[in-house]
Every structure is written in structure tokens, then in C-alpha cells.
Amino acid sequence: MQITFTKTTCPKEKPDPATLGFGKLFTDHMFMMDYSREEGWHDARIVPFANLSLHPASTVLHYGSEIFEGLKAYRRADGKVQLFRPIENIRRMNNSAERLCLPTIPEDMAMEVLLTFVRTEQDWTPSAPGTSLYLRPFMFGNDETLGVHAVHNATFVIIASPVGSYYKEGINPVRIMIEDEDVRAVRGGTGYAKCGGNYAASNRAGERAEQKGYSQVLWLDGVERKYIEEVGAMNVMFKINGEIVTPMLSGSILPGITRKSCIEMLKKEGYTVSERLLSIDELAAAMENGTLEEAWGCGTAAVVSPIGELCYKGVRYTVNGGGIGEVTQHLYDVLTGIQWGRLEDTFGWTCGLE
Numbered sequence: 210m211q212i213t214f215t216k217t218t219c220p221k222e223k224p225d226p227a228t229l230g231f232g233k234l235f236t237d238h239m240f241m242m243d244y245s246r247e248e249g250w251h252d253a254r255i256v257p258f259a260n261l262s263l264h265p266a267s268t269v270l271h272y273g274s275e276i277f278e279g280l281k282a283y284r285r286a287d288g289k290v291q292l293f294r295p296i297e298n299i300r301r302m303n304n305s306a307e308r309l310c311l312p313t314i315p316e317d318m319a320m321e322v323l324l325t326f327v328r329t330e331q332d333w334t335p336s337a338p339g340t341s342l343y344l345r346p347f348m349f350g351n352d353e354t355l356g357v358h359a360v361h362n363a364t365f366v367i368i369a370s371p372v373g374s375y376y377k378e379g380i381n382p383v384r385i386m387i388e389d390e391d392v393r394a395v396r397g398g399t400g401y402a403k404c405g406g407n408y409a410a411s412n413r414a415g416e417r418a419e420q421k422g423y424s425q426v427l428w429l430d431g432v433e434r435k436y437i438e439e440v441g442a443m444n445v446m447f448k449i450n451g452e453i454v455t456p457m458l459s460g461s462i463l464p465g466i467t468r469k470s471c472i473e474m475l476k477k478e479g480y481t482v483s484e485r486l487l488s489i490d491e492l493a494a495a496m497e498n499g500t501l502e503e504a505w506g507c508g509t510a511a512v513v514s515p516i517g518e519l520c521y522k523g524v525r526y527t528v529n530g531g532g533i534g535e536v537t538q539h540l541y542d543v544l545t546g547i548q549w550g551r552l553e554d555t556f557g558w559t560c561g562l563e
């Protein structure tokens with residue numbers, strides 16, 4: 210496909226890697242293309258990073274038709290840049306699009322534009338330990354009318370942000386609050402789609418947890434408020450009496466690529482991994498009788514995040530003495546090893562830029 214390129218006339222200076230945070234700085238360019246029912250996807254272009262101009266009646270501003278993805282480009286020791294399972298992000302984005310009545314993008318087209326954009330911006334991939342170039346593809350409904358209906362016009366954009374190491378002082382256990390009031394998603398809703406609306410609905414609980422000194426909330430299912438779903442922007446896994454347990458994908462949980470990678474890796478290594486219902490009662494019992502050996506969240510940003518404390522209805526439980534479990538550490542080491550190219554990728558997960 211034809212992708213036009215308008216080079217910036219004022220390239221920015223590359224940031225000092227020591228000052229990198231998350232999603233505050235952006236590269237020189239962004240990718241954009243537009244969709245209409247008549248023309249399909251058209252006008253693919255890489256343009257200087259700039260504000261978007263939207264009609265005040267644009268669908269996304271009123272009815273929340275928005276989906277996004279998150280993945281990283283990693284700088285290997287040999288200087289080359291690689292992505293981690295990008296086809297999984299593309300497939301998930303299309304599933305999200307289908308749920309929100311946004312247009313899908315053919316997989317080969319999506320892969321081509323993603324790789325072309327990353328190649329254009331690859332100099333922005335930092336090389337300090339733990340740093341990467343975070344890629345944020347997103348799509349929104351862009352009809353210029355207040356009528357409510359499936360979207361006829363949409364815009365797809367990819368922006369990129371050099372990000373620092375999630376763990377400045379090595380991997381660190383977090384404190385998590387189990388939310389028993391708000392819910393994030395219900396089966397039949399948009400829980401499995403990566404859409405902005407899910408985040409808008411979860412901010413209140415996140416804010417409350419933060420005020421109490423917790424870093425994120427653990428969500429229970431929206432119907433019985435009994436079954437564990439996920440943690441903030443991460444999936445969640447537990448080691449209970451030797452068994453690795455993670456909530457099954459019921460429709461209200463985001464199908465994380467890190468989750469999938471952990472499951473595939475642990476199964477290959479001979480662990481018993483169960484994707485099943487896990488009730489808060491079973492978890493509380495395991496915390497009380499000491500059979501909960503480890504708990505961790507997993508997602509692209511943190512890779513693996515050990516959970517050191519869980520709080521449910523005011524009762525605080527320490528997990529694994531507040532330390533980092535063996536499986537948690539192992540997953541972190543192997544996944545980051547593959548992502549940054551330090552370990553051989555026996556799964557075929559990485560995708561290098563030529």
C-alpha cells in the first residue's frame with residue numbers, strides 16, 4: 210500500500226534516558242489513515258507529530274467509539290530493534306473494533322503500516338536497560354453528526370513514546386486493593402475489548418485505592434462480585450498449592466498478550482496452569498491457610514508485577530512475605546530476556562526490523 214511521508218522540519222532532541230517516564234514524550238512523527246464506507250482505508254501517511262483537528266460533533270467525543278493497543282519496540286544489544294508478538298496486538302485490535310462497530314484493518318495492511326512507522330521512528334528506541342519505545346495504535350469513530358449508529362468514518366493513528374524502565378530500583382512488589390463496589394465490565398459488555406471507555410469506568414475505583422495507599426485495584430466479576438477478574442491494566446495470576454491459576458477468559462477480561470505468553474511458557478516448562486473460575490472465597494482461604502504461594506500481575510508495561518499485599522473488605526493479607534516469588538521472578542527474567550533479545554526466542558515471538 211502507498212504510505213506518504215512528510216518529514217518534520219524541526220526534529221526534536223532525543224531525551225536523556227535517565228529522565229524517561231511513561232507516555233510523556235513523543236517522537237517526531239505519527240502514522241494516520243482514514244476510513245469511510247465508500248473508500249475503505251485510505252490516505253495512509255506518516256506526518257509530523259501534531260495536534261489532531263476534530264469536528265465538535267465527532268463520534269468519539271460523544272459516544273466513546275475508541276479502541277487502542279499498546280506494544281513496545283525493544284533495542285537489542287546488537288543495536289537492532291524488535292517487536293514482541295505484534296500480530297497478537299493486530300488481531301486483538303480487530304476484535305475490539307468488531308465489538309465497538311469500528312472498521313477492522315486487514316492483518317497484512319496493519320502489519321505493514323506498523324512496521325513502516327516503527328522503521329521511520331526507530332532511532333527513538335532508547336538503549337538503556339529496561340527502556341523501550343512504547344507504541345500506541347488507536348482508532349476512533351469520526352462521523353461529523355450527533356446521530357447514534359455504527360460508525361461510517363474512522364481514523365487510525367499510531368504514536369510512539371520512548372519510555373523508561375517500569376522498575377527504577379529492580380522489580381518491586383505492589384499493594385493491591387480488591388474492589389467490592391464498582392465493577393469494570395460484565396459479560397456481553399466491552400471487557401474483552403481494549404477500549405477507552407473501560408478505563409473511564411474504572412478510574413473512580415483506582416483513585417480510591419490510590420488514596421488508601423494501594424497501587425491498583427483487583428476487579429471482581431460484575432454479576433456475583435465473587436470471581437477474580439484482573440488487576441487495573443494487567444491480568445492476574447496466582448500460585449496456589451503448586452498450581453498456577455488465572456481467571457479464564459469469560460468475555461469480561463482483557464485477553465492480555467503477556468498473560469498468553471506466561472501461560473504458554475509455564476505449560477512448556479511443565480507447570481500445571483489452570484484457566485478457571487477463582488472465587489474471592491477460595492483466594493481468601495488460600496491466603497489464610499498459607500497455600501497462596503505467589504501472586505502477580507502481567508501486562509506489557511510492567512511485564513510481570515509481583516503482588517506483595519492484597520486488601521479485601523479492610524482485611525490485609527501479605528503474600529509470600531511481601532517478597533518476590535520464584536515463578537514471578539522466573540517469568541520476568543525469561544520474558545524480558547526474549548523481549549530485549551538477551552535470550553534465544555524459542556517460541557518465535559519476536560519480530561525484528563530488517
Ligand SMILES: *Cc1c(COP(=O)(O)O)cnc(C)c1O
Binds near residue numbers: 442
Ligand atoms: C492492555 C491490558 C492488559 C494487558 O495486556 P497485554 O497485552 O499483556 O499488555 C490487561 N488488562 C487490561 C484492562 C488492559 O487494557
